[in-house]
Amino acid sequence: xxxxxxxxxxxxxxxxxxxxxxxxxxxxxxxxxxxxxxxxxxxxxxxxxxxxxxxxxxxxxxxxxxxxxxxxxxxxxxxxxxxxxxxxxxxxxxxxxxxxxxxxxxxxxxxxxxxxxxxxxxxxxxxxxxxxxxxxxxx
Amino acid sequence: xxxxxxxxxxxxxxxxxxxxxxxxxxxxxxxxxxxxxxxxxxxxxxxxxxxxxxxxxxxxxxxxxxxxxxxxxxxxxxxxxxxxxxxxxxxxxxxxxxxxxxxxxxxxxxxxxxxxxxxxxxxxxxxxxxxxxxxxxxxxxxxxxxxxxxxxxxxxxxxxxxxxxxxxxxxxxxxxxxxxxxxxxxxxxxxxxxxxxxxxxxxxxxxxxxxxxxxxxxxxxxxxxxxxxxxxxxxxxxxxxxxxxxxxxxxxxxxxxxxxxxxxxxxxxxxxxxxxxxxxxxxxxxxxxxxxxxxxxxxxxxxxxxxxxxxxxxxxxxxxxxxxxxxxxxxxxxxxxxxxxxxxxxxxxxxxxxxxxxxxxxxxxxxxxxxxxxxxxxxxxxxxxxxxxxxxxxxxxxxxxxxxxxxxxxxxxxxxxxxxxxxxxxxxxxxxxxxxxxxxxxxxxxxxxxxxxxxxxxxxxxxxxxxxxxxxxxxxxxxxxxxxxxxxxxxxxxxxxxxxxxxxxxxxxxxxxxxxxxxxxxxxx
Numbered sequence: 001x002x003x004x005x006x007x008x009x010x011x012x013x014x015x016x017x018x019x020x021x022x023x024x025x026x027x028x029x030x031x032x033x034x035x036x037x038x039x040x041x042x043x044x045x046x047x048x049x050x051x052x053x054x055x056x057x058x059x060x061x062x063x064x065x066x067x068x069x070x071x072x073x074x075x076x077x078x079x080x081x082x083x084x085x086x087x088x089x090x091x092x093x094x095x096x097x098x099x100x101x102x103x104x105x106x107x108x109x110x111x112x113x114x115x116x117x118x119x120x121x122x123x124x125x126x127x128x129x130x131x132x133x134x135x136x137x138x139x
Numbered sequence: 140x141x142x143x144x145x146x147x148x149x150x151x152x153x154x155x156x157x158x159x160x161x162x163x164x165x166x167x168x169x170x171x172x173x174x175x176x177x178x179x180x181x182x183x184x185x186x187x188x189x190x191x192x193x194x195x196x197x198x199x200x201x202x203x204x205x206x207x208x209x210x211x212x213x214x215x216x217x218x219x220x221x222x223x224x225x226x227x228x229x230x231x232x233x234x235x236x237x238x239x240x241x242x243x244x245x246x247x248x249x250x251x252x253x254x255x256x257x258x259x260x261x262x263x264x265x266x267x268x269x270x271x272x273x274x275x276x277x278x279x280x281x282x283x284x285x286x287x288x289x290x291x292x293x294x295x296x297x298x299x300x301x302x303x304x305x306x307x308x309x310x311x312x313x314x315x316x317x318x319x320x321x322x323x324x325x326x327x328x329x330x331x332x333x334x335x336x337x338x339x340x341x342x343x344x345x346x347x348x349x350x351x352x353x354x355x356x357x358x359x360x361x362x363x364x365x366x367x368x369x370x371x372x373x374x375x376x377x378x379x380x381x382x383x384x385x386x387x388x389x390x391x392x393x394x395x396x397x398x399x400x401x402x403x404x405x406x407x408x409x410x411x412x413x414x415x416x417x418x419x420x421x422x423x424x425x426x427x428x429x430x431x432x433x434x435x436x437x438x439x440x441x442x443x444x445x446x447x448x449x450x451x452x453x454x455x456x457x458x459x460x461x462x463x464x465x466x467x468x469x470x471x472x473x474x475x476x477x478x479x480x481x482x483x484x485x486x487x488x489x490x491x492x493x494x495x496x497x498x499x500x501x502x503x504x505x506x507x508x509x510x511x512x513x514x515x516x517x518x519x520x521x522x523x524x525x526x527x528x529x530x531x532x533x534x535x536x537x538x539x540x541x542x543x544x545x546x547x548x549x550x551x552x553x554x555x556x557x558x559x560x561x562x563x564x565x566x567x568x569x570x571x572x573x574x575x576x577x578x579x580x581x582x583x584x585x586x587x588x589x590x591x592x593x594x595x596x597x598x599x600x601x602x603x604x605x606x607x608x609x610x611x612x613x614x615x616x617x618x619x620x621x622x623x624x625x626x627x628x629x630x631x632x633x634x635x636x637x638x639x640x641x642x643x644x645x646x647x648x649x650x651x652x653x654x655x656x657x658x659x660x661x662x663x664x
Contacts, residue, residue: 006367019652020430027455027456027458027459029455029456029459029463030455030456030458030459030462033458033459033462033463033466034458034462036462036466037462037465037466037469040466040469094452095458111155112317117454118455118457118458119454119456119457119458119460119461119494120458121461122461122462122465123465
């Protein structure tokens, strides 16, 4: 079964189990609308407004995909990545212009699945998160 | 060395000429005064010398008069004359007593050489005796090249009527005598002539053999009884003295040196001032340029910061808007009325446009150094034209032969895309876009010309400034990005309004590029 023929909200190899996404972003409206879109597409979505809250939620639950902003209150994106013990597949989504994708990939290796600059057209965002969740499940 | 470097300044020339002219005037005046003094002294000395010679000659005349009175007392006796004259004659003098017979004079008695009794006297002596009265009269003067024969005559009533007394002397005119050794002669070269004009055969006396005298001469009559001899004299050395005569030349030398020195000094001052003025102008221009650059740089840097901030800050809300619109469409789907659909599409399009603008702004701010690689310019042109839809009514003419340049493909693509988009926007009513490429002076030259309205000449020098735009909807970054990319490639971009309307932009890229100034690079987050 190819991904196109399968319902978007089910992860490969875990049929009927929704893939889970933690959205970490301090901009409430963006976080909220992104969560709404991903939920509509069948992802299990959790939100965090800063780095510390993100680590809390990562400690409590497992996530397939971490959608991470870089500039965050209390603890920024790179610090969150450093602190991860059981890392999900990470998609960086930042409005910050000057992040150096190559440097990030060198530092965190294959942990970083994709780097996106805001704003991202919703269709593309969904496609990237889906691909990330497939990798999380060894797809 | 520049031509004209040694041409003196007008000021220095004028001042030097004024001093020189004053000097020459001083020289002329002084010299004239000294010469006048020389002449006055020469006249005075000549007159004095003539007077001296005259007094010597009148001594001879008084001898003749004494002899005449003896003759008178003795009734004209030749014997008594011979006795008396014998006492007076001292070798060089000859005394002659003659009687007039008809028109001629016959010698009655002679004491001294040269005359014999009964001799008929020659015309010269005859003439002198004819004119002689009791006042003595000069007689014949004759210089034969070695010696001079001269004479004095005296006649009635000093002697009895019908008689004449003549005294003749034969002298070497150049032998110094009492007459020519006197004080006035010391400073003169002088000659006494029997005639008014200095004829050689009329020479009586001289203290020089350099005759006739040359240069400035003066003459004075030497009174000899009732007639004159003439004394002609020239100064041996300037009579006013050595220093007064040198003075005009001293003045001339000092004055001309002064003129030269003044000229040189003024010239030096003028050049120093010119140099200082030029230096001040150069430094002022440099200061102005660096201040302009500083102001321009600060403005750009402030604009860049602002652009960066705005770009970043817009991204989150734009992201939220895009997401929200997506959700609206997703939620309503079939429930959308045509009117709602129309406005939703409008919102989506305008949001997308806002995203593009923010990308442009950030694209300008984050410009990186070009990654140079060989590429075909014509290929890039084709790619851009293909990706940019040609507006209706616009013809596109491309004339780009295969031309390889070393450039950053993405950046050059952006340059062309911006130029082509600008050109299309400049021709809303349609027109012709002409793209040409060629090489010139080791540069690839790419021109993009449109047939639109051109640009107001008043703002031509600002069109490459970031955020400067003449369009209602532009961000003012298109040409700024073009300019920065081309300069980063070591090239240059210029803009011209075409005479037949429209504008042409020329991009010059070095075929062997040396990198232009770095224009910023990505930084680590």
